[in-house]
Amino acid sequence: MRSPTLAASGSRASPRFPGLACARLDRHEIAGSLGDLGTFLPLLLAMAAQNGLDFAAGLFFAGFFNVVTGLVFAIPMAVQPMKAIAAVAITEGLSVPEIVAAGATVSAFILVLGVTGLIDAVNRLVPRSAVRGIQLAVGLSLVMKGVAMVVGSSESLWAIDGGLAAAGAVLVVLLLSRSRVVPAALVLVAAGVGLALWKHPSALISIAGHAWFPHARWPAVADFDRSVLKAALPQIPLTTLNSVVAVCALSADLFPERAADPRAVSISVGLMNLVGAPFGAMPMCHGAGGLQAQYRFGGRTGLTPIIFGAVLLVLATGFADRATGLFAVIPIGAVGALLILAGTDLAISRRLFDGRPSCLWVIGVTALVTVIVNPALGLVLGWIGEFIRVAIVRSIYRRTDISR
Numbered sequence: 110m111r112s113p114t115l116a117a118s119g120s121r122a123s124p125r126f127p128g129l130a131c132a133r134l135d136r137h138e139i140a141g142s143l144g145d146l147g148t149f150l151p152l153l154l155a156m157a158a159q160n161g162l163d164f165a166a167g168l169f170f171a172g173f174f175n176v177v178t179g180l181v182f183a184i185p186m187a188v189q190p191m192k193a194i195a196a197v198a199i200t201e202g203l204s205v206p207e208i209v210a211a212g213a214t215v216s217a218f219i220l221v222l223g224v225t226g227l228i229d230a231v232n233r234l235v236p237r238s239a240v241r242g243i244q245l246a247v248g249l250s251l252v253m254k255g256v257a258m259v260v261g262s263s264e265s266l267w268a269i270d271g272g273l274a275a276a277g278a279v280l281v282v283l284l285l286s287r288s289r290v291v292p293a294a295l296v297l298v299a300a301g302v303g304l305a306l307w308k309h310p311s312a313l314i315s316i317a318g319h320a321w322f323p324h325a326r327w328p329a330v331a332d333f334d335r336s337v338l339k340a341a342l343p344q345i346p347l348t349t350l351n352s353v354v355a356v357c358a359l360s361a362d363l364f365p366e367r368a369a370d371p372r373a374v375s376i377s378v379g380l381m382n383l384v385g386a387p388f389g390a391m392p393m394c395h396g397a398g399g400l401q402a403q404y405r406f407g408g409r410t411g412l413t414p415i416i417f418g419a420v421l422l423v424l425a426t427g428f429a430d431r432a433t434g435l436f437a438v439i440p441i442g443a444v445g446a447l448l449i450l451a452g453t454d455l456a457i458s459r460r461l462f463d464g465r466p467s468c469l470w471v472i473g474v475t476a477l478v479t480v481i482v483n484p485a486l487g488l489v490l491g492w493i494g495e496f497i498r499v500a501i502v503r504s505i506y507r508r509t510d511i512s513r
Contacts, residue, residue, distance in 0.1 A: 127183040127367070128411015141408020142417035145187045145399040147255060147448030151441070152190040153391055155199050162205055163389045169323060169425035170390035174381045175418025178395070178411070181377065183367040184360055185408030187399025188381070188418075191215065191392040192250075193344040201339055205389055206328035211340035212382040212392025214333065215348055220379025222349070228375045232354055238468040238498070239491030240358050242475025243350045246487065247398045248456025249480055251448050258445025274304065275442025282446045301443040322426070326389040344392075346485035352378055352394040359397045363404055398452065467502060471495050 132138070149171065156162040175188045194211045197203065203211070222228040259275045278297055285296065353374050361368035378394050385393070403413050471494040479487030 126180040126411075128179040128181060128415065130183060132410040132412035132415075134412060137407030138410065138412045139416055140406045141185055141403045141413040142420075144402035144404075144406035144408060145189065145417075147258070147402070147444045148189050148192075148251070148396075148399060150444060151254075151258065152192070152195040156190075156195060156208065156391060160198050160203060160205060160208060162208065162391060163326075165425050166323065166385075166389045167391040168421045170381075170385040170388065171393060172418040172421025172423075172425055174385070174393060175414040175421065177381075177418075178377065179413065179415035179418065180411060181373070182369055183411055184364050184369060185400065185403040185410065185413035186356070186360075186369065186374075186395055187403050188393050188414060189396045189399045191344050191348065191394050193347050194340045194392045197340040197343065203336060203340065204332070206326070206332040207336040208340070208392065209326070209382075209386040209389055210328040210332040211336035211344065212390075213328070213386040214337050214341040215344045215392070215394075216379045216382035216386075218345055219348055219353065219375050220383065222353075223372045223375025223379055226372060228349075228353060228371045231349065232357065232371045235350070235354055235488065236471070236492060236495035237358070238471040238495050239475050239488055240350070240355050241468070242472040242487060242491050243355050243479060243484060244359065244397050245456050245472060245476035246479035246484070247351055247355070247396070248401070248452045249476065251398050251402075251452025252456060253452075255445040255448030255452060258448065259442045261441065261445075274301075275445065278443040278446035279449070282449070297443045297446065323388045325387050327387050343483060346483065346488065348378060348394050350484050350488060351398075352396050355397040356395050356400055359400055363400070402448075467498055468495075471498055 153162075153164070153167045153171070157164040157167065171188055178186050178188055191212060194208065194215070197211075198208045219228075222231065259279065277300075281296055281300075353371055357369045357371045357374060374395055381393055382390070385391075408414075471491055474494050475487045475491030477487075478490050
């Protein structure tokens with residue numbers, strides 16, 4: 110039985126904070142808050158280790174905006190790293206100012222779309238088949254990332270925190286994938302932390318650190334020169350489609366009565382990075398994959414990101430100098446298993462099969478090109494494919510009417 114609502118007067122309480130209006134604090138919301146760890150942790154740790162990104166700043170602003178997101182949206186909306194910027198930063202060796210400059214550029218563009226209302230036009234004009242294709246591509250990308258994490262953890266096949274941990278995590282996910290009594294995400298994270306502390310007790314002994322507070326790190330004009338072309342431009346179509354259009358479409362599927370508004374989501378994405386960029390924060394956005402992951406593991410209200418954000422804020426302000434080591438010793442295979450299941454759910458969604466059969470090839474082309482090339486080209490070809498599909502269907506209908 111679920112616990113009483115946090116809001117004393119039900120859906121009418123906390124009108125300024127829709128995320129709390131129907132919130133219920135129980136194990137499912139807690140488990141849901143852990144559903145997007147597979148995307149959040151690897152990218153933040155990688156940029157901290159390879160690019161010098163301030164881990165504490167990443168934790169703090171991710172935590173802060175998770176809390177804000179949970180208060181503003183009445184669904185388990187996730188706050189994620191901007192994947193294209195993170196990938197370019199890691200592979201190209203971008204500096205921290207270049208990383209935050211790229212995030213600020215993308216956010217300014219998305220904010221303009223939201224404030225002017227142009228995002229509504231984009232949302233109307235993008236064919237639903239192309240949106241489903243983007244969702245399929247994001248799901249497949251999450252699955253591939255999860256598989257890579259599981260395989261990468263198996264260098265020592267019989268190591269308790271290597272191959273065995275990854276195999277055990279996959280088994281737990283399979284056994285508990287549909288359980289509403291014992292959430293798989295909660296079991297895996299608890300087991301991962303326990304195993305990490307057992308193998309590395311010093312992580313617990315040295316967890317107490319020094320207090321940390323944000324401090325400004327303004328990117329220079331020169332930082333935009335390299336980052337805009339290399340990182341911001343590839344991220345703009347991905348953010349527009351996945352973080353706004355696709356996430357709003359998915360929210361309408363999962364929560365028809367409280368679906369996210371495209372303008373609100375655009376403004377949210379725009380503001381979070383323009384606020385965090387001067388302090389060296391990791392570029393962040395919302396995403397269909399994160400929403401699906403948190404829903405998949407039990408999240409149903411805005412309390413889901415609030416729980417996750419509160420934990421990150423505590424770690425950032427109190428234990429930031431030790432949190433990197435604590436997160437790093439959690440078996441990565443366990444996190445990868447969560448990512449595989451969440452990605453599978455997103456890729457093989459109900460809407461993929463509920464749509465018209467004639468749409469399937471458009472969805473497939475959009476997804477394939479998105480995975481292999483980029484979302485922008487995937488959208489263009491999906492758009493062209495939808496026009497062709499509609500023309501063919503209309504032609505068939507005309508011939509049928511004539512023959513009658």
